[in-house]
Amino acid sequence: MPYKVKEVADMIGVSVRTLHHYDKIGLLKPEYISPAGYRLYTDNDLERLQQILFFKEIDFNLQEIKDILDSPGFDRKRALTAHKELLIEKRVRLNKIIKSVENTLYSIEGDIEMNKNEMFDAFDMSEIKKHQEKYAEEARQKYGDTDPYKESQKKTSRYTKEDWAVIMAEQDENYKKIRSLMDKGPADPEVQKAIRDKRQHITDYYYNCTPEIFRGLGEMYVNDPRFTANIDKYGVGLAKFMQEAMQIYCDNLEK
Amino acid sequence: MPYKVKEVADMIGVSVRTLHHYDKIGLLKPEYISPAGYRLYTDNDLERLQQILFFKEIDFNLQEIKDILDSPGFDRKRALTAHKELLIEKRVRLNKIIKSVENTLYSIEGDIEMNKNEMFDAFDMSEIKKHQEKYAEEARQKYGDTDPYKESQKKTSRYTKEDWAVIMAEQDENYKKIRSLMDKGPADPEVQKAIRDKRQHITDYYYNCTPEIFRGLGEMYVNDPRFTANIDKYGVGLAKFMQEAMQIYCDNLEK
DNA sequence: GTTGACCCTAACGTTACGTCATAGACTATG
DNA sequence: CATAGTCTATGACGTAACGTTAGGGTCAAC
Numbered sequence: 191m192p193y194k195v196k197e198v199a200d201m202i203g204v205s206v207r208t209l210h211h212y213d214k215i216g217l218l219k220p221e222y223i224s225p226a227g228y229r230l231y232t233d234n235d236l237e238r239l240q241q242i243l244f245f246k247e248i249d250f251n252l253q254e255i256k257d258i259l260d261s262p263g264f265d266r267k268r269a270l271t272a273h274k275e276l277l278i279e280k281r282v283r284l285n286k287i288i289k290s291v292e293n294t295l296y297s298i299e300g301d302i303e304m305n306k307n308e309m310f311d312a313f314d315m316s317e318i319k320k321h322q323e324k325y326a327e328e329a330r331q332k333y334g335d336t337d338p339y340k341e342s343q344k345k346t347s348r349y350t351k352e353d354w355a356v357i358m359a360e361q362d363e364n365y366k367k368i369r370s371l372m373d374k375g376p377a378d379p380e381v382q383k384a385i386r387d388k389r390q391h392i393t394d395y396y397y398n399c400t401p402e403i404f405r406g407l408g409e410m411y412v413n414d415p416r417f418t419a420n421i422d423k424y425g426v427g428l429a430k431f432m433q434e435a436m437q438i439y440c441d442n443l444e445k
Numbered sequence: 446m447p448y449k450v451k452e453v454a455d456m457i458g459v460s461v462r463t464l465h466h467y468d469k470i471g472l473l474k475p476e477y478i479s480p481a482g483y484r485l486y487t488d489n490d491l492e493r494l495q496q497i498l499f500f501k502e503i504d505f506n507l508q509e510i511k512d513i514l515d516s517p518g519f520d521r522k523r524a525l526t527a528h529k530e531l532l533i534e535k536r537v538r539l540n541k542i543i544k545s546v547e548n549t550l551y552s553i554e555g556d557i558e559m560n561k562n563e564m565f566d567a568f569d570m571s572e573i574k575k576h577q578e579k580y581a582e583e584a585r586q587k588y589g590d591t592d593p594y595k596e597s598q599k600k601t602s603r604y605t606k607e608d609w610a611v612i613m614a615e616q617d618e619n620y621k622k623i624r625s626l627m628d629k630g631p632a633d634p635e636v637q638k639a640i641r642d643k644r645q646h647i648t649d650y651y652y653n654c655t656p657e658i659f660r661g662l663g664e665m666y667v668n669d670p671r672f673t674a675n676i677d678k679y680g681v682g683l684a685k686f687m688q689e690a691m692q693i694y695c696d697n698l699e700k
Numbered sequence: 701g702t703t704g705a706c707c708c709t710a711a712c713g714t715t716a717c718g719t720c721a722t723a724g725a726c727t728a729t730g
Numbered sequence: 731c732a733t734a735g736t737c738t739a740t741g742a743c744g745t746a747a748c749g750t751t752a753g754g755g756t757c758a759a760c
Contacts, residue, residue: 195738196736205717205718206737206738207718208718211716211717215716226726227724227725227738228739229739247542247545251715252716267550270546271550273546274547274550277539277542277543277546278543280539281536281543284532285536287502287532288532288533288536290502291528291529363618450706451705460748460749462747462748462749463747463748465708466747466748479707479756481707481708481756482707482709482755483706483708506746507747508746
């Protein structure tokens with residue numbers, strides 16, 4: 191009981207033309223063809239179509255999808271990881287744009303003509319460099335000229351002022367969340383989840399934060415007074431608490 | 446001292462071909478043409494180009510940009526407001542996608558095969574159709590009914606399960622934040638900022654929340670026991686506190 | 701007076717389909 | 731069983747915003 195084009199189209203929510211197209215470019219050829227030349231799709235075909243839509247949704251183009259689905263040894267994990275980075279960048283950018291639109295709106299509301307320079311400051315890259323330089327020296331001492339450091343430099347060099355606002359806000363939220371959970375103890379599931387988010391945050395925006403690095407970072411939170419001071423702004427003892435939670439988190443990873 | 450194509454291109458960061466294209470479609474015609482037929486751009490032209498790039502950045506197409514820049518009475522505020530909605534929707538979707546990719550990654554890491562239904566539940570395809578309908582509808586009635594309820598219905602009908610998760614999480618954060626600020630009093634700047642966020646949240650995801658409506662909403666928080674109970678889950682007295690803060694917020698708006 | 705960098709127009713290529721146009725296949729009903 | 735209505739097929743042109751040759755002038759410098 192195979193399905194005809196329109197049945198598939200209605201079931202999955204694509205157009206008939208799309209199926210024709212996928213057939214033509216060899217991305218999805220129906221398993222059977224009726225004597226009259228009708229395309230007859232099986233459940234296998236539907237599954238493949240689902241896969242196609244999944245990859246399309248995350249912005250692969252059709253050729254890439256074909257490559258992915260057709261090569262058996264394809265490294266999906268790496269592809270997805272790489273792609274996730276792109277998506278994050280996209281989101282950072284989108285946030286920036288929304289902010290910019292909001293600002294323009296506020297300025298219109300307030301009848302204050304936004305001058306063009308201000309309007310385009312949002313898209314200015316040079317501003318950021320200064321901000322970056324400020325931390326560069328410090329970071330070099332801490333991390334040395336290691337890979338994570340370089341990777342971070344590469345990534346952060348692409349961020350704008352607005353990106354930083356978003357990143358900082360996220361970090362801020364995270365600290366606050368963890369502080370609010372301090373009385374539950376460092377091993378609490380919610381705390382551990384927040385710690386995982388913290389590591390994810392670092393990986394997303396700075397560099398691939400391995401467990402070893404993450405553990406080391408925790409150590410610094412208590413051993414480097416600058417870190418401690420910075421974190422304890424959110425609550426006395428937070429730095430120490432985070433270090434403990436991070437250690438537990440890393441221990442659990444190794445099991 | 447006008448600029449030639451390549452100079453403009455290098456200065457602003459677009460391709461020469463793009464300038465040719467904009468010229469051809471009448472979006473940006475250089476103020477002068479040299480005897481040899483060279484395009485010669487003035488500072489005015491550069492300014493217009495900046496404007497073009499701004500609107501392009503926020504995803505208007507070239508025809509729309511032309512309309513905006515060429516009609517003096519164009520209502521920028523409405524255009525931007527409408528556009529912001531689209532961007533928010535885009536972000537909600539993007540978040541959903543990132544989550545899905547992350548889940549896929551986790552499942553790969555954990556060697557747990559994610560079943561296909563789970564994998565694709567996230568991508569409700571009917572959603573896409575609605576999105577298309579929305580464009581047609583918007584074009585037809587431009588700005589028809591302002592009834593907040595209908596607007597909200599229209600908006601929320603487009604949200605998927607995943608969207609709701611994001612929206613609810615935001616709301617949750619907001620309540621928690623305000624609760625944590627309760628001892629500062631309802632007029633505190635931080636509280637007022639959170640209240641503004643609250644209103645923005647409503648406007649973003651539900652309907653255009655005017656000050657009058659917002660004030661009325663505050664009243665309901667204390668007068669409708671269902672609201673009160675729901676909000677006071679976050680902390681006893683929060684509903685009352687929010688109502689006071691919202692009142693102060695609205696009072697300040699009127700000044 | 702010739703190089704090399706720059707300018708022009710014209711026109712086809714790209715992506716992922718949408719949208720006809722034309723014509724055959726299948727199903728239900730009178 | 732003829733006919734209407736729905737579905738199927740294959741072209742083939744249209745879309746958006748340019749990229750990319752191709753073929754041929756222009757200009758300042760050496």
